[in-house]
Structures are given as structure tokens and as C-alpha cells.
Amino acid sequence: MSKNILVTGGAGFIGSNFIYYMQKKHPDYRLVCLDSLTYAGNLHTLEGARCDNFRFVLGSITDRELVFSLFEEEKFDAVVNFAAESHVDRSIEDPEVFLRTNILGTQVLLDATNKFGVPRYHQVSTDEVYGDLPLDRPDLFFTEDTPIHTSSPYSASKASADLLVMAYHRTFKTPVTISRCSNNYGPYQFPEKLIPVMIANALADKKLPVYGEGLNVRDWLYVDDHCKAIDMILENGRIGEVYNIGGHNEKANIDVVKTIIKAVGKDESLITYVTDRPGHDMRYAIDPEKIKNELGWYPETLFNEGIQKTIKWYLENEDWWQNILSGEYKNYRGFDE
Ligand code: NAD
Ligand code: TDX
DSSP states (O other): OOOEEEEETTTSHHHHHHHHHHHHHOTTOEEEEEEOOOTTOOGGGGGGGOSTTEEEEEOOTTOHHHHHHHHHHHOOSEEEEOOSOOOHHHHHHOOHHHHIIIIIIHHHHHHHHHHTTOSOEEEEEEGGGGOOBOTTOTTOOBOTTSOOOOOSHHHHHHHHHHHHHHHHHHHHOOOEEEEEEOOEESTTOOTTSHHHHHHHHHHTTOOEEEETTSOOEEEOEEHHHHHHHHHHHHHHOOTTOEEEEOOSOEEEHHHHHHHHHHHTTOOGGGEEEEOOOTTOOOBOOBOOHHHHHHHOOOOOSOHHHHHHHHHHHHHHTHHHHHHHHHTGGGGOOOOOO
């Protein structure tokens, strides 16, 4: 059955990959992207999404009037909320916009979901809401029952949004689901996050800034596997449930950096150890048993394959990230409202 789905934050990294994934998987679905085009939003990224079943709307999820009139007009079958401020380092520099977008924006979307009777609201959350795990306990993983315990203003804002989503479910019976995913990588990731920063710098023979000693561990997931999981949750996930998404692809940062250096044929002397991130989480690791058992999801792309695919994409799409580094991408307004 055809559906009309609102994808917020679809001009960013994961949202755009989700739009492409859904267009391929469900060509009959209509997808409406609502994005305010912050520094992280890029319309070049959505060039390939143009079709009769796609609409781009410029606007903020915090704009109640705009959001309500969009819901009234479009009569959505589902909302998938990717829109967020997403970079931990920026949240340490300036937390306020994180609280406004990530918490208050979520509230506006939940209110609209209730008012217009949307049958499904999906919140895209993060494993960072669980805090971190120690390096010397490789037997420990985040489950859906792990207590919320946040470290940065970013993760605190995402956790607050999750609590609000669950409170709306309990109080107003809002038909919600939440997914908490580990670190994503793949095409169209903004060159401020570890993997694209290291690829872009290495190609330009610039220093590779590794925070602290580079021993922090992240559980890497290829972005298409995240998109697949969200699609499966929309189809068969149980209302009111949280699903962790991730897949035993734990790597220390320094090993990720060395893999990239080798793949692009550069020298490890580019590595430079810099002052650590304040409050830096040590290790993230997801236990994906619930989504595996309930929905049959599993990650298809292992890190060694995914990182080579990702490096190849950045090599073949240098214009995309050079436009970001030069700031040119902000001049592009390719979609008529
Ligand atoms: P991103 O920063 O690449 O993209 C965010 C998008 O949201 C941008 O297009 C931006 O313009 C848009 N946006 C920001 N504020 C907005 C607002 N007020 N109204 C409308 N649009 C707005 O982020 P990402 O890495 O694609 O992350 C997407 C979501 O997934 C976020 O909610 C993030 O917390 C979550 N997440 C990310 C990761 C990861 O590894 N990147 C992992 C787990 C969860
Ligand atoms: O230049 C860098 N050097 C470095 O050592 C950068 C940008 C990062 N790092 C380290 C910090 C982290 O340990 O690499 C690791 C990954 O950093 P980020 O790419 O900033 O990601 P992280 O902080 O782990 O958060 C990411 O995963 C969870 C996303 O940005 C979040 O949006 C998501 O919720």
C-alpha cells in the first residue's frame, strides 16, 4: 500500500540516505522532506531524489505554524524525525540550538502527530543516550533497558527528546517508536565527523587530528543498514517500543584512522594527537538482539567492506565535499517550493 511519509532532516547525512533507500525500496511511496538547511543541510545531496513522488519543503521543525499547515495539507501516514543538531563538539561550544531543535522541535512534531491523527511517529535517536562503557569490560553492551546516562549537551538533548516521545505515548497514546543507533558512516556524511574529516584531510596531506590517545571505541554501522532497520520498524515495529540498532563492528578511533591512511596511500606521520574532547565517551557497543529477534534485522555490511565503499565514494564525489569545504554549497537553492 502506498504511503505518504514525512522525513525531517532529509538534506543531512542519514536522512538523505534514507530518502534514497526508500525511493528504491518503495517507489510508490510519496516522501516529503522538511529541512531548515542549517550548515549540515545540503540540497546538492538531494539532486538525485527529484521525482513526482518527492517534495522538498524548506522550514524548521520548531516552526509550529508551518509544521501544522504541512500536516494538514499532506495527511501523512508516518513521520520519521531525523532533524537534529548532531555534532557533539558543536554542542560543547554552543548547547542552546541543540535544546531548541532536538527537544522543542520534537515536541512540535509530536503535537502535530496528535492533532492530525498520524498513525506512526518514529524518532531517530542515538546510542549516546546510554552514556559510555568502560574499555576493560568488553562483555558489556547497551540494551534497550540500559539506563539513560548522558555525557554531552548533544546526548542530553537527544535523551530529553526520547523521554518526551515516551511521555506522549503514555499520556496521549501517540503511536510512537524510537530507534537508537550507533555511529553511522557512508556517503554524504558532513566533513566534521571522524571518517569524512580523516578522508578529506588525508587526501589533502593535512594533519589528522586524533582526540586524546585515539583509544575511544565506536560501534560503526554502514548507513544503509540503519535505513533498512528504520524501514523495518515502520513496517513491523511495535508501538511504544525502543529498538537498538548496531552490529558488533567496534573499532578504536586510531585503527579507523590508520585504515583510512592505508586505503588512500598516505603516511601515518599525518596523525597528530590533539587535546581530548571534554567528557569524551570511551566506548559505545550495541546489543542488537531485540531488533534481530523481533524484526529479523541484521547488518549486511561489515566494517572492512563498508569503509572501502565509503572511501571510494569520497574519492569519486570530491565535488560534493569540496563544495562544503569552500562554502559554495550554501548558495545552491535547487528546489522550488
Ligand atoms: P546531520 O547533521 O548530517 O543532518 C541533520 C539535518 O537536519 C540537516 O539536513 C539539517 O539541515 C536538518 N535540521 C537541523 N535542524 C533542523 C530544524 N530545526 N528543522 C528542520 N531541519 C533541521 O545529521 P545525521 O548524522 O544525518 O543525523 C540524523 C539523525 O540521526 C539525528 O537525529 C542524529 O541524532 C541521529 N543519529 C546520528 C548518528 C550518526 O552517526 N550520524 C547515529 C545515531 C543517530
Ligand atoms: O577530528 C576528530 N577526531 C577524533 O578523534 C573527530 C571529528 C572525532 N574524533 C573522535 C571523537 C569520537 O571518539 O572520533 C570519534 C567519533 O567522533 P564523531 O564523528 O564526532 O562522532 P561521535 O561523537 O561518536 O557521535 C556520532 O555518533 C553518534 C554522531 O556524530 C552522533 O550524531 C551520533 O548520535
